Amino acid sequence: xxxxxxxxxxxxxxxxxxxxxxxxxxxxxxxxxxxxxxxxxxxxxxxxxxxxxxxxxxxxxxxxxxxxxxxxxxxxxxxxxxxxxxxxxxxxxxxxxxxxxxxxxxxxxxxxxxxxxxxxxxxxxxxxxxxxxxxxxxxxxxxxxxxxxxxxxxxxxxxxxxxxxxxxxxxxxxxxxxxxxxxxxxxxxxxxxxxxxxxxxxxxxxxxxxxxxxxxxxxxxxxxxxxxxxxxxxxxxxxxxxxxxxxxxxxxxxxxxxxxxxxxxxxxxxxxxxxxxxxxxxxxxxxxxxxxxxxxxxxxxxxxxxxxxxxxxxxxxxxxxxxxxxxxxxxxxxxxxxxxxxxxxxxxxxxxxxxxxxxxxxxxxxxxxxxxxxxxxxxxxxxxx
Amino acid sequence: xxxxxxxxxxxxxxxxxxxxxxxxxxxxxxxxxxxxxxxxxxxxxxxxxxxxxxxxxxxxxxxxxxxxxxxxxxxxxxxxxxxxxxxxxxxxxxxxxxxxxxxxxxxxxxxxxxxxxxxxxxxxxxxxxxxxxxxxxxxxxxxxxxxxxxxxxxxxxxxxxxxxxxxxxxxxxxxxxxxxxxxxxxxxxxxxxxxxxxxxxxxxxxxxxxxxxxxxxxxxxxxxxxxxxxxxxxxxxxxxxxxxxxxxxxxxxxxxxxxxxxxxxxxxxxxxxxxxxxxxx
Numbered sequence: 161x162x163x164x165x166x167x168x169x170x171x172x173x174x175x176x177x178x179x180x181x182x183x184x185x186x187x188x189x190x191x192x193x194x195x196x197x198x199x200x201x202x203x204x205x206x207x208x209x210x211x212x213x214x215x216x217x218x219x220x221x222x223x224x225x226x227x228x229x230x231x232x233x234x235x236x237x238x239x240x241x242x243x244x245x246x247x248x249x250x251x252x253x254x255x256x257x258x259x260x261x262x263x264x265x266x267x268x269x270x271x272x273x274x275x276x277x278x279x280x281x282x283x284x285x286x287x288x289x290x291x292x293x294x295x296x297x298x299x300x301x302x303x304x305x306x307x308x309x310x311x312x313x314x315x316x317x318x319x320x321x322x323x324x325x326x327x328x329x330x331x332x333x334x335x336x337x338x339x340x341x342x343x344x345x346x347x348x349x350x351x352x353x354x355x356x357x358x359x360x361x362x363x364x365x366x367x368x369x370x371x372x373x374x375x376x377x378x379x380x381x382x383x384x385x386x387x388x389x390x391x392x393x394x395x396x397x398x399x400x401x402x403x404x405x406x407x408x409x410x411x412x413x414x415x416x417x418x419x420x421x422x423x424x425x426x427x428x429x430x431x432x433x434x435x436x437x438x439x440x441x442x443x444x445x446x447x448x449x450x451x452x453x454x455x456x457x458x459x460x461x462x463x464x465x466x467x468x469x470x471x472x473x474x475x476x477x478x479x480x481x482x483x484x485x486x487x488x489x490x491x492x493x494x495x496x497x498x499x500x501x502x503x504x505x506x507x508x509x510x511x512x513x514x515x516x517x518x519x520x521x522x523x524x525x526x527x528x529x530x531x532x533x534x535x536x537x538x539x540x541x542x543x544x545x
Numbered sequence: 546x547x548x549x550x551x552x553x554x555x556x557x558x559x560x561x562x563x564x565x566x567x568x569x570x571x572x573x574x575x576x577x578x579x580x581x582x583x584x585x586x587x588x589x590x591x592x593x594x595x596x597x598x599x600x601x602x603x604x605x606x607x608x609x610x611x612x613x614x615x616x617x618x619x620x621x622x623x624x625x626x627x628x629x630x631x632x633x634x635x636x637x638x639x640x641x642x643x644x645x646x647x648x649x650x651x652x653x654x655x656x657x658x659x660x661x662x663x664x665x666x667x668x669x670x671x672x673x674x675x676x677x678x679x680x681x682x683x684x685x686x687x688x689x690x691x692x693x694x695x696x697x698x699x700x701x702x703x704x705x706x707x708x709x710x711x712x713x714x715x716x717x718x719x720x721x722x723x724x725x726x727x728x729x730x731x732x733x734x735x736x737x738x739x740x741x742x743x744x745x746x747x748x749x750x751x752x753x754x755x756x757x758x759x760x761x762x763x764x765x766x767x768x769x770x771x772x773x774x775x776x777x778x779x780x781x782x783x784x785x786x787x788x789x790x791x792x793x794x795x796x797x798x799x800x801x802x803x804x805x806x807x808x809x810x811x812x813x814x815x816x817x818x819x820x821x822x823x824x825x826x
Binding site for chain 2: 211212213232233234238239240242243244246248249250259260263264307
């Protein structure tokens with residue numbers, strides 16, 4: 161139970177690869193912090209530096225206020241859960257969970273009590289004398305958790321601990337891991353590439369890209385107010401629709417391709433800086449749920465698209481459409497194959513299930529201008545004040 | 546009923562089983578002949594037509610091997626030399642294999658290639674120099690005269706097997722160990738070694754067999770009766786006048802037993818040890 165702070169932390173590998181760049185991050189006492197980003201963004205490296213499995217090239221790492229750069233993993237009093245669980249296959253569940261305590265020469269009675277307590281919390285009591293090979297994926301995952309919690313460490317480090325589970329179990333364990341963390345109140349750093357995990361589990365979420373920290377915020381705030389194009393494109397599924405656009409005179413409208421979307425006063429009040437972009441290029445972002453279907457002759461800001469594909473999910477329709485504007489892809493937010501498949505002008509909207517629409521139709525979407533995002537084309541930063 | 550019976554036979558007599566049987570007969574026939582003959586009387590040994598099954602059954606050959614010839618001394622010597630050499634090979638092999646698999650050491654590749662070359666080196670080429678060396682040291686007719694060369698000659702192969710096996714152990718296992726607070730030796734002992742056991746058994750059995758059956762060095766370095774090993778002992782049974790085949794057969798049967806037992810106990814491990822790394826998981 162200790163805060164963790166990273167101050168200008170860098171990691172440069174021997175081959176010159178700069179994996180983590182000037183990372184500043186404060187994890188509060190008892191906080192559940194999720195590190196999220198595409199693969200290769202440095203999130204795992206950052207975690208491994210906190211664990212002490214990777215040397216810190218420069219910068220200061222503190223756990224509980226104490227600088228721990230040169231301390232061994234053991235001295236840092238951390239516990240880590242690995243993606244493949246890394247259970248000792250030759251030991252029983254009981255021995256696996258108790259191994260760290262045994263190394264610390266914990267008296268036998270105390271060790272037994274602690275192992276039993278951890279097993280109780282995780283519902284593993286009946287499985288204590290089995291070996292990992294005899295357990296299901298979910299149970300192994302619990303053993304890995306048990307090994308971490310039994311020591312009551314200052315910090316939990318978790319490296320994609322749920323990614324080896326099947327979808328249904330993952331949902332269940334997501335809730336369970338979050339519950340255990342809150343129950344124990346131990347500061348936790350949780351690495352994942354799954355944004356659903358990031359959104360649902362974390363007190364705060366840190367988004368990383370190419371070794372650079374992009375934004376640290378509470379999940380909802382991150383979703384509603386992305387600081388830059390990358391965060392906007394990375395968080396949310398289906399992804400935010402991002403188009404090149406030109407701001408009209410007095411920022412009273414914005415032109416997306418050949419269509420002009422009127423902006424009411426509320427947008428300018430919320431984003432005073434937008435006025436200075438009059439006549440300039442920007443990137444606009446609209447989340448799929450902020451583009452409801454609308455009658456063709458309705459008043460108010462709207463966007464018309466040619467429907468390519470309709471996916472009926474039962475509760476709603478996911479409509480893939482095309483407009484004649486340039487679709488902006490944040491580099492790294494989607495993987496290369498996906499990016500190559502995206503056509504120019506493609507967009508996604510989530511509309512009511514009963515909307516009569518099929519591929520080939522032309523559909524009008526109402527634009528929720530208050531929820532529209534604006535980004536500087538050059539810097540990629542959000543335009544707010 | 547008839548159909549079912551035929552189907553049942555079909556399951557027993559098929560191509561694979563027949564092929565297996567042929568191979569088994571091919572391999573087992575000499576072994577059977579060895580065992581059968583060891584129980585024959587001297588006259589039955591040379592009988593024509595040859596006896597497939599010994600009649601009468603006689604244990605005289607065994608009695609002779611242990612009483613008239615000092616077979617138990619050879620057996621003891623072989624056991625000491627083989628066990629000590631195998632133990633040394635496994636200890637050094639594990640440590641070296643781990644180092645070559647995991648540590649960020651320079652020149653790993655050339656080390657591995659050198660080891661491979663050494664393990665393929667013909668023993669006959671070094672026997673003469675080793676002989677003079679051991680003679681100068683005063684180590685001829687001693688256990689170390691065999692233990693040290695056996696360790697040296699079998700170590701490279703053991704290192705290869707163990708290194709390859711350890712490469713297959715996920716790195717996270719050791720990282721978990723480090724976080725749990727285990728030092729390097731503790732990590733090898735409590736985590737890596739148990740996981741590498743199939744590799745250890747494989748290396749161990751290969752080494753044991755090689756030492757147990759080694760002839761050339763044993764014949765050259767340890768010719769005093771008290772230090773002869775089994776192969777040399779058996780070869781020097783008898784006199785210039787007669788070759789006691791029955792006794793030789795009986796001694797050979799006893800010599801095969803330990804290897805048979807070892808392979809039988811560890812056969813599962815050996816198979817997984819030899820095939821590890823072929824597929825992941």
